[in-house]
Amino acid sequence: MEDADPDTSDRAPRPGRPRRLLRGLTVNLLGPAPDPTGEERPEPEGERPPVRPLGLLIVGSLLGWIADNLVPELLGIVFEDELTDIGSAIRSILQWVGDVYLAFLCACAAGVGGVYAFRLLVRYFAGHDRYLAIRGWWDGWRVRKWLVRNLRVVAVISVVVALGLVAGHFALPFLQRSDCRPPAEIAIATTRDAVVRVEEATRAYTDELRRDAPDGCRQVHVTVFAVEQAEDVREAVAAGIEGWDPTWGPLPHVWLPDSSVDVELARRINPEARFEVVGSMWTSPLILAVPPEQAERLGAVPGQELADPLAALREVAPAEEGPVVRADPGSSTAALLHTAFLYRRNGAIGPDGTLRSEEAVHEAEASLGGALSSSAGGEVALLCQASGLGRDAAAALTTLDALQALRSAEQLPADCERRRGAVTDLVPLVLPDDLVLDHPFVRLDWGVDSGVAEQVTALGSHLTARRDGAVTDLAGHADRAGGALERYGVSLGEANILLAVDVSTSMAMPGEKFDAAIAEADALAATATANDRIGLWALPRTPDPADTDAQRLVDVAAGTGGRVRERLRELAPLRESTPLREVIAEAVTELAGTSARDGGPPMLVVLTDGVGRPRGGRMDAARLDEAMQGSEVRVRIVAVGGRDQWGDEAPCEVDQIEELTRDDRIECVAVDPDDPGQAGRRLLAQARAGEAGGHGTT
Missing domain, CATH: 3.40.190.10 (Periplasmic binding protein-like II)
Structure with missing residues (x-):
């Protein structure tokens, strides 16, 4: 015989677990909702506390925190808001309302949470009777009654205020001012390694100034740039405004060298040079x-x-x-x-x-x-x-x-x-x-009114506030x-090198021949000092399959290593012919009679796979020999692979390269795939020392 199910027709649906948890939390925090008539009533089982208003209050608190903290920061980053007077006033009001609103929420949380914690302590340490006495006082407290009775109103107000803060902050970018005065422009010259750190420090400073400005406008803009050669900057600072090279960047108001030694060396070049060391930014x-x-x-x-x-x-x-x-x-x-x-x-x-x-x-x-x-x-x-x-x-x-x-x-x-x-x-x-x-902060005086002396002084005081030399x-x-x-400079010697890079389509297939050639040329240029004379050609000059000329990219001159590296990145193997003899003859003629001051004779370095010839014929060996007759120019062919890079055919054994190296004045150097760049650096060392290097292949 089956038991009859209990009658559940009049029982209210059992709320879900999350809702029961919220209900229990509310009852424990605030007690039961008061009777509308004002009479006290016992806590019947199943009493429904004001869960929805409490949820709204929690959501409103979260939105309020987001509105008062995250949204202004986000919009400041995205829009870099420079506001009209109305916009600035609105922003100030929003910030004030947000602060008051968060203070109210914190007070509510502290009050309710404090009472709840106190009740728990009394119940645990003082016994049940005292707990009931305090509970009775709590239930009869007018503030608690008002809070429970009007919790829905408080929650709705909370959400409305929070949404209003969010909307107000999102409206601010549309009140961006167009009549902000241009910020004071400060230029800082530093070293390549220091650029990122200096940019971060100056950006934090200028953002702080903008936030504190009454009109919300950006007060200062700082441009940070690097100059490659520390020696050049020392000489320019010592020479005055005439010594500054505008290709480095704008005339700086501040010089941030790596060391105070730079400043002392500049002062020794010209004791009358006008600059002031404010302090040290950091040490390494x-x-x-x-x-x-x-x-x-x-x-x-x-x-x-x-x-x-x-x-x-x-x-x-x-x-x-x-x-x-x-x-x-x-x-x-x-x-x-x-x-x-x-x-x-x-x-x-x-x-x-x-x-x-x-x-x-x-x-x-x-x-x-x-x-x-x-x-x-x-x-x-x-x-x-x-x-x-x-x-x-x-x-x-x-x-x-x-x-x-x-x-x-x-x-x-x-x-x-x-x-x-x-x-x-x-x-x-x-x-x-x-x-x-x-890393000293050096304020420069070029003898002209920059109009930003006050801002530079403030910047220097801020960046060096916690550092001494x-x-x-x-x-x-x-x-x-x-x-x-x-x-x-005396001991090292100088090189005089012209690089000629093969940009024909054969360099792109198979393997990575072109990348290998660029790696060798880049290593040589990166290793060159300011005293080394480096130039760059690309062969052929045009996509014409019959082209026998070279494209001149960088003239042979001192201190061009960085420029050569930049142009190397622009090259691609998209042309047709490989006019090796023609380009060698042309380069030897151009380099003849030139030499580095303390190095050996000039060197031509051709980076190629040796595959492909100009359509319509090519220069024969006799004409090349005639062009090289009596020349001191050394020719090195850096071979990056034949039909199969690093395959059965050795890079220097390609037909066209073998024909060229029969001449005692031309040598082939095969690159090592496991040691990229080493061939280029070795050739630079030979060029500096004037070494012959040997005949044939290496």
Whole structure:
């Protein structure tokens, strides 16, 4: 016999679990809703508390917080609101209402939550009787009765105020003013590695000024730009307004060099130069960054200070095993200080920078292992270059800032990404003798009224408020840096190179021949210093299959490494012929009679696969021999692969290349796919030293 189901016809539907939870929360917080007649009534089971109003209150609180915090920030970022007077007044009112509204919500939450917590404590510690007494007082409290009775009204007002705040903030961009005065324009010249950090600091400062302005207008706009060669900026600052090259950027109001040594060297060039050091923005130690296996052999830990890190490295890793890269001391102050420290430790220069031993200078350079210097791109680019010198990363004389920037970067430069681990795993060893970059804020005076002197002063005070200069022996460091820079330029030699890149369609197939050619040319240009003379041609000049000319992209001149790299990125293998003999003859004729001051004869470097010939015939060997007769120009063909790159046919064994290398004055250099860029850097070293290199292929 089945049991009859209980009668549930008059029972109210059982609310869902979320609603029951909210109901219980409301009853515990506020107690039961009062009787409309004002009489007290017991709490019947199933009493429905004002759940919907409480939910509205919670939603309104959330919307109010968003309206008062997130929306203004979002709109400030998107619209950079510069408001009319009406718009500014509305924004001020909205901010005031929002603050009062949030204070009200916080008071309600604190009051209700405090009473609830107090009741729980009494119930737990004082017993049930006292709890009931306090509960009775709470239930009879007029404020509580009003709050419960009018909770729906409070909740609706909460939502309306919140939505009004949101709508008001979204309306502000439509009240953007068109009559804001142009902001004061401040230009800052700094180094490539410092640009991002300086931009972040100045952006935060100018945004703060805009938020605090009564009219909401932007008060100051700061332009930050980098100048590649630190030596050029020192000379320009010392020379005055006539010394500034407008191709670098606008005439700066502020100079942010890497070190106070830059300022001292500029002052020594012209003691009458008008500039003022306000203070230091931040400091970064100079380091020798070594691969982990070499650090392990040294028994060194990250951040350890060594009296002579390079000498310690050479005890466990000879120069041929562990090359060390360094930026060009003419373009990088960090590299200049590293070089001065190296020469001083080696006995090449004295404490005052005077030369003690020319032989010691060459020995100091040789201790780096033949790794060449980088001309552009800063210390971050130097570390990327270090990753490509061999199968494992080379060590680098650099800064702690640069290493940390690479470690924290979400995306490394393209030439770094492939060897990310080799770059980011380098172990920093700190140099002694307060060798740090202190990044001084230098206010420049070009002798003309800039109209922004007050704003520059305020900016300098803000950016250097918590920093003092960190270079203690400034005069001594400047003495040694000046002496090192002079001796470095004499010891290194200069190259005179014309690069000719094959942009015919055969370079695009198969494999990655064109990319390999660009990598070699880019490595050579990146390694060149300001003293090296580099030029760039592309062959052929036009898409015509019969074209036998070359396109001149960068004339051979000193300090063009950066320009050559820019033009290399613009090239693509879209043309037809490969006029090797014709271009070699033309280039040899143009280079004849030119030479670097302290290097050897000029060098022509042709990067090609040797596949393809001009339609309608080509120059024969006799005419090429005639063009090269009596010339000192050395010709190097960098072969990047024949029909199959790195396949059965060796790159230098392509027919056209073999024909050319029968001439004793032409040599073929095959690139190593496992060591991109090494062939280009090796040719640069040969050009500087005037080495013949040998005949045939290497």
